[in-house]
Amino acid sequence: MRSIRAAAIGAVTMSLALAASACGGGSSGDGGGSNDSPKTLTYWASNQGASVEVDKKVLQPELDKFEKETGIKVELEVVPWSDLLNRILTATTSGQGPDVLNIGNTWSASLQATGGLLPWNAENLDKIGGKDRFVDSALGSTGAEGQDPAAVPLYSMSYALYYNKKMFADAGIAKPPTTWDELVAAGKKLSKDGKWGIGVEGSNPAENIHHAVVFAKQQGAEFFTPDGKPDFTSDGVVAGVKQFVDLMAKDKIIAPGNAEYAQNQSVSDFATGKTGMLLWQSASANLTSQGMNADDYGIVPVPVQSGTPGADAQVNSMVMGINLAVFKNTDNVDGATEFVKFMTSDAEQKILNEAYSTIPPVKGAQADPVFNTPANEVLKNTLANSAIAAPQVADESQFETAVGTAIKDLFADAAEGSAITEESVKAALEKAQQQMPTK
Known part of the structure; x- marks a missing residue:
């Protein structure tokens, strides 16, 4: 989707x-x-x-x-x-x-x-x-x-990392990032003079879920057990969600205003040169329609924790x-x-x-x-x-609502300057898990 x-x-x-x-x-x-x-x-x-x-x-x-x-x-x-x-x-x-x-x-x-x-x-x-x-x-x-x-x-569709070639060159970034550490480092170089490293749709529960599933998987975790029961508070899930929100809260490479984005604004920011990177699904037509020349940006796989994308913890997208x-x-x-x-x-x-x-x-x-x-x-x-693939469970839409909204609230906290800790992330995910239907 x-x-x-x-x-x-x-x-x-x-x-x-x-x-x-x-x-x-x-x-x-x-x-x-x-x-x-x-x-x-x-x-x-x-x-x-x-x-x-x-x-x-x-x-x-x-x-x-x-x-x-x-x-x-x-x-x-x-x-x-x-x-x-x-x-x-x-x-x-x-x-x-x-x-x-x-x-x-x-x-x-x-x-x-x-x-x-x-x-x-x-x-x-x-x-x-x-x-x-x-x-x-x-x-x-x-x-x-x-x-x-x-x-x-x-x-x-799948997610990819889109990057602005001129902004990268001007910031002295030689090549697009392949790991999250490299992405954060690039984002910090780009975040200056009113511009930002990367954009997200922090108020979009579905968008939040797409990234959270991948971040958790890269930490070796799943949101559901093999028999389909929610497992939102495992260490890996908490770490993955925190890493995502920390792009704003800790790393400071996402503008606080992105906490309110929900409808394509991060694409517009990238197309108009306000951000240097974009995580998006098959964005080329959308960028072209907003006036961005295809030669102005590059497309590479979404980063992983280390190494190159592949199976298991090296996944870098949901099947969209x-x-x-x-x-x-x-x-x-x-x-x-x-x-x-x-x-x-x-x-x-x-x-x-x-x-x-x-x-x-x-x-x-x-x-x-x-x-x-x-x-x-x-x-x-x-x-x-x-x-x-997304979790193929009957309660997937409730999962999107509950966890996606929890992450939305965490982004709102980050935008206001509140500390995002393992405890606060776990508490938000615990609340989300309690909202899931009981069998």
Whole structure:
């Protein structure tokens, strides 16, 4: 899932339920069809570009193409990430939702557990060309192990470290960092004259989780035990979260104002030269849309504690991406399946992933030369060799809320000058663990 999303996950309110009901699905009187002759589909697309309007410009020509080929009209709504998960949860609760929707791949197991999404069993996968068309890392984030996927991969992403070449040269930094110690050292050289070393979205719970899972893994720790129980206060988890927040609290290479960032502001700061480094998912299209020339920045793997990225404690990203799901209550199941087939075709995968600077999760499209640039090679290699899937547990969305908000609060404390200690981090994580559902 892309990190411009501030997944504001909480209670499903009545107002959200009404909003979702108003959007309706294939069963609504003004937009539905039948399984035999679907004429209209509703599609909730996630905000992938720099704005909702950018997404509409990318997607609408492809939807028009689908309508011309099939006679099926697709009614598009691009949903901001701050609303998307609550909208989906409301839809699964009320039974009123779109026909087809995007989901952040980290939500797959949670949404699968609601029973609201169409399972992609072997029969359904065969209708879109079969399971073997998709790369393994993308399929690993489509639901709980041992169950039919809750969705199919649409866009694949991984984190990378983006760095401003001119700012590095001006600061006398000879090469981009490969370890966190090197990143902190570079960040301190960059943090002067009103500029800062690196930016984060400290008020974005989902973004916080993506980094925290990696930091903890690099400390040899997991947020969940092998049987799926939360384990948020182990030494490794505490150390990983503290190291992340310490980039602001101790190392002073993140501006205190980043504690309030939640919606793409750190990308804007990097694009405008306010920060020298950025940790982001597949950011090139976003940076280009904000006026940054591709020659002005470099892209390297996210640092590790020591050595080079790889397996186990050398992981440096979560397997990020967007999955495409079908709402189980649709009465346009055939049309919805045809739309998924279209969106995951080699031709459309090339068009869409090139537009968003993401990596196709479809093997045939990934082989296209356009995805063999140095920048894309960094992302592909990370996904193949040094990224891990989000915890595939039914309570993953609650995990994002609880721990992501705890880290948000720690960043707020750091911004105010409060000391961030092992004890304060452990207390925040203990509080988060107490918020998790009991079995």
